[in-house]
Amino acid sequence: MTKRLYMETSELSGSAQVLRCEADESGHFVELDATLFHPQGGGQPSDIGVLQSDNGVSARVLQVKDVNGVILHWLDAPIAAGPVSLQVDPAVRHQHAMLHSIGHVIGNIGQRHGWKPVKAHHWPGECRIEFMPEASNRDLTADEIEDALATLIQAQLAAQVHVDDKGLRWVGFGELAPWPCGGTHLASLAEVSGQVSAAVKLKKNKLVVKYDIESKE
Numbered sequence: 233m234t235k236r237l238y239m240e241t242s243e244l245s246g247s248a249q250v251l252r253c254e255a256d257e258s259g260h261f262v263e264l265d266a267t268l269f270h271p272q273g274g275g276q277p278s279d280i281g282v283l284q285s286d287n288g289v290s291a292r293v294l295q296v297k298d299v300n301g302v303i304l305h306w307l308d309a310p311i312a313a314g315p316v317s318l319q320v321d322p323a324v325r326h327q328h329a330m331l332h333s334i335g336h337v338i339g340n341i342g343q344r345h346g347w348k349p350v351k352a353h354h355w356p357g358e359c360r361i362e363f364m365p366e367a368s369n370r371d372l373t374a375d376e377i378e379d380a381l382a383t384l385i386q387a388q389l390a391a392q393v394h395v396d397d398k399g400l401r402w403v404g405f406g407e408l409a410p411w412p413c414g415g416t417h418l419a420s421l422a423e424v425s426g427q428v429s430a431a432v433k434l435k436k437n438k439l440v441v442k443y444d445i446e447s448k449e
C-alpha cells in the first residue's frame with residue numbers, strides 16, 4: 233500500500249523512495265513508498281509532474297493510477313530504485329482541485345433544492361453532476377446555480393476536512409454539508425480563478441448539471 237501524502241497535505245513538492253521501476257505496454261512505471269500525486273479516480277484525472285533522483289536523473293510523471301491500493305506512476309523515462317524528489321505540476325493540480333471543489337458546491341446547491349447528487353465527473357471540459365429527485369425537489373435552473381455559486385465563491389468558504397473514527401475523510405466548504413471524499417480540493421473558494429458557467433438538463437427524472445470554468449484573462 234502506498235502512503236497517500238496527498239490526503240494529508242497540500243504540499244506539491246517532497247521526497248519519497250522508488251521501490252521498483254518496471255515497464256508495461258504504456259511505458260515505464262514506478263511504485264513509491266509514499267506519494268503526493270493524486271491518482272486518477274473519484275471523478276478526477278491524475279496529477280502530473282516530475283520525479284528526480286539524487287544523481288540528477290529526472291522523469292516526467294504522465295499518469296498515476298491506484299492499482300488495488302498501490303499507486304503506480306507512469307513516466308516518460310525509467311528511474312532507478314532509491315530516493316527521489318517529487319514535484320506535482322501546480323497549474324494542473326489547481327485546475328483539477330478547482331473543478332472538483334466547484335463540483336462539491338454544485339452538489340450542495342442541488343441538495344438544497346431537493347436533488348440528491350448520485351454521480352460526479354470533474355474532468356476538464358467534461359464536468360457534470362447527476363442528481364436524483366428527493367420527495368421535496370423543485371426546479372433548478374442554470375441561472376439559479378450560477379447565482380448561488382457566485383454568492384458562495386464571494387463568501388470565500390474555506391475547505392473543511394475531517395477524518396472520522398473509521399478513517400473516512402469528510403470534505404466540505406464552510407457550513408455546506410460535507411461528503412466522504414479522497415480527492416484534491418482548493419483550500420478556499422477564494423482560489424477559484426474564473427467564471428463558472430452551468431447548464432441544466434432534465435432527463436427522465438434525472439437532473440444533469442454540466443459546468444465549466446472560463447479563466448479570467
Ligand SMILES: [Zn+2]
Nearest residue numbers: 403413414415
Ligand atoms: Zn472532494
